[in-house]
Amino acid sequence: MASLPDPVAAPHDEVFARIGHAIDQDDPTAAELRTVVRNARARMAQPMRVAVAGRLKCGKSTLVNALLGEEVSDTGQLELTFNVCEFHHSDRPGLIVHFKDGRPAEKWPQGSLSRLTARSADGLRLLRSVRKVEVGRPSPLLRRFRLIDTPGLASVHGTDSQNTLSFLGIDDPVEQDETARVLKELGQDARSVHAASAAEMDRADAVVFVFSRGLGRADQQAVESFAGAYGEVVSPLKAFGVLSRSDQYWPPMGETGPDGMPADPLDHDAMATARRMADSYLQRPAVRRVFRTVVPVSGLLGTGAQCMPSDEFGPLAELAKVPPRLLADRMEDVQMFCVRDYPELPVPAEVRAALVDRLGAWGVFLACGLLRDGLAEDAVRQHLLERSGVTELRELVLRHFGNRSSLIKLDHGQREIAEEVGRLRAGAQRARQRPPAVADRVAQVLEGMRVTDSGPSELAALSAYYGGRLTLTEQEQAQLLEVTGEHGTSCAARLGLHPGTGVDVLLTTARGRIAHWAALAGDPLLDRPTLTTARVVLRSYERVATLVERALVVLYGEEAPGGHDGERSTS
Numbered sequence: 151m152a153s154l155p156d157p158v159a160a161p162h163d164e165v166f167a168r169i170g171h172a173i174d175q176d177d178p179t180a181a182e183l184r185t186v187v188r189n190a191r192a193r194m195a196q197p198m199r200v201a202v203a204g205r206l207k208c209g210k211s212t213l214v215n216a217l218l219g220e221e222v223s224d225t226g227q228l229e230l231t232f233n234v235c236e237f238h239h240s241d242r243p244g245l246i247v248h249f250k251d252g253r254p255a256e257k258w259p260q261g262s263l264s265r266l267t268a269r270s271a272d273g274l275r276l277l278r279s280v281r282k283v284e285v286g287r288p289s290p291l292l293r294r295f296r297l298i299d300t301p302g303l304a305s306v307h308g309t310d311s312q313n314t315l316s317f318l319g320i321d322d323p324v325e326q327d328e329t330a331r332v333l334k335e336l337g338q339d340a341r342s343v344h345a346a347s348a349a350e351m352d353r354a355d356a357v358v359f360v361f362s363r364g365l366g367r368a369d370q371q372a373v374e375s376f377a378g379a380y381g382e383v384v385s386p387l388k389a390f391g392v393l394s395r396s397d398q399y400w401p402p403m404g405e406t407g408p409d410g411m412p413a414d415p416l417d418h419d420a421m422a423t424a425r426r427m428a429d430s431y432l433q434r435p436a437v438r439r440v441f442r443t444v445v446p447v448s449g450l451l452g453t454g455a456q457c458m459p460s461d462e463f464g465p466l467a468e469l470a471k472v473p474p475r476l477l478a479d480r481m482e483d484v485q486m487f488c489v490r491d492y493p494e495l496p497v498p499a500e501v502r503a504a505l506v507d508r509l510g511a512w513g514v515f516l517a518c519g520l521l522r523d524g525l526a527e528d529a530v531r532q533h534l535l536e537r538s539g540v541t542e543l544r545e546l547v548l549r550h551f552g553n554r555s556s557l558i559k560l561d562h563g564q565r566e567i568a569e570e571v572g573r574l575r576a577g578a579q580r581a582r583q584r585p586p587a588v589a590d591r592v593a594q595v596l597e598g599m600r601v602t603d604s605g606p607s608e609l610a611a612l613s614a615y616y617g618g619r620l621t622l623t624e625q626e627q628a629q630l631l632e633v634t635g636e637h638g639t640s641c642a643a644r645l646g647l648h649p650g651t652g653v654d655v656l657l658t659t660a661r662g663r664i665a666h667w668a669a670l671a672g673d674p675l676l677d678r679p680t681l682t683t684a685r686v687v688l689r690s691y692e693r694v695a696t697l698v699e700r701a702l703v704v705l706y707g708e709e710a711p712g713g714h715d716g717e718r719s720t721s
Contacts, residue, residue: 165603166191166563172591179574179586186570190563198555199296201350204360206302209394209449213360214299216452216540218289223299233280234350235299240286248282278337294552298354300347355558356388356551359441362395386442386616388558390546396424396539397448400512401482415478420512421446421539442550445543451513452540455531458508463527465505468496470521477518484511553635560605568596604690608634611683619679629663630683633690641694653702660695667691
């Protein structure tokens with residue numbers, strides 16, 4: 151049976167059409183406001199913009215490669231530019247280069263990417279002129295999202311160039327000097343890198359915020375500063391945190407097992423350690439205010455699992471012949487494993503080093519174990535990809551951002567319109583004039599929609615939920631998330647039921663939820679945020695019930711036959 155359509159999300163571009171109707175097309179003071187509204191409406195039909203943000207050298211580009219399943223974005227130490235790189239879907243690979251001087255963008259062949267990213271003596275003039283590079287790739291993920299690889303974020307606490315470099319993630323004094331020299335060659339400094347990243351976050355619909363291995367002091371200050379400066383952009387509705395180098399918790403240096411003894415590298419799970427750390431970060435109020443969740447990921451392992459050439463499985467198979475305990479002992483010091491000759495290891499040091507560069511030490515050890523167990527190459531790749539956390543992150547992005555894409559883009563558009571209204575009012579105040587009438591009209595439309603329209607009202611309810619302002623039970627919180635599309639936009643998903651659930655069950659469940667939330671919405675003792683949210687959830691369940699009732703009429707006629715729950719199936 152065909153799926154029932156999304157019962158809650160109205161055509162959200164109509165919201166912006168209604169705002170546009172409040173603007174006199176001949177009003178000269180509203181020219182910029184008309185443009186903002188037009189762009190907001192157009193964005194509703196475009197893929198979501200997801201910025202990958204974080205401090206310099208935290209693994210952002212590696213994570214982008216892992217998500218796309220190919221080595222598109224260059225990675226390295228200091229041999230890269232500090233420009234924005236935006237990835238979009240294209241049937242044919244290609245590049246579009248945008249310049250700082252405003253000249254028309256140019257199309258370049260895909261093979262030119264290294265010229266636009268690798269620093270070279272004869273290419274500095276070109277690199278200084280580039281503002282942004284758009285990379286077109288035929289990717290299923292990019293059909294739904296645009297990924298923006300940002301250069302690097304500093305903290306607003308940085309007070310001078312050296313401090314700002316430190317907050318960009320560069321703490322070693324020698325490396326700071328080298329980075330400052332590279333930036334100067336490219337006509338930039340740490341603050342301009344930060345500004346470019348912050349601007350992309352502001353333009354993005356959603357953010358994946360990357361930490362290299364843990365939430366250090368500088369990372370936390372960056373999070374806190376952006377929670378303050380970009381609180382509307384970075385919020386749990388629109389942001390995840392990612393521990394991007396979780397594989398580095400292997401070998402388990404200094405860690406202990408459940409019995410208090412040193413952890414055994416043979417059965418130590420680096421990702422489990424990272425997950426415990428991620429969960430501990432979510433206990434911090436400052437982190438919960440910003441991120442929906444924090445996900446442990448090994449971007450290096452995820453990329454290697456998908457992109458490693460087949461001929462590199464030969465050396466892995468040779469290493470897999472080494473007894474696991476001996477291999478673990480030799481890998482305890484990874485640096486020595488990559489440079490020292492061990493007669494008992496059948497693979498030369500330089501080849502071992504290349505494998506570690508490709509998969510990480512934990513990935514090499516895991517791959518050897520899987521090959522030792524008799525798994526074929528494709529199965530090894532799949533296991534490594536799943537263990538890397540990339541599959542989980544991809545599904546999370548598709549589910550949370552994808553299911554909420556209309557709401558999130560609606561929020562982005564409303565925010566930009568409200569900001570333009572604020573600028574109109576501020577300009578009038580500076581000129582000691584009355585605000586233009588259009589500013590008041592548009593502000594009234596925005597405020598009214600937060601109460602009457604499903605999208606804006608659900609956004610307000612989610613904002614209250616993520617802000618910790620609601621007094622709801624755990625079950626009620628789960629229902630709030632479900633009915634607003636956390637797990638999908640079908641009737642069944644909004645009711646927390648499996649696809650294919652019978653229409654009778656859908657209707658019975660919806661009516662039960664309506665009764666519960668109607669009682670809650672009529673409770674005179676509830677605080678105002680919870681009362682307002684209860685009314686929003688009630689209306690959402692009423693829309694679900696109305697659609698299911700209409701489906702019964704369409705499918706079975708007005709005199710729909712009776713039947714046991716579950717006999718009539720649709721999703």
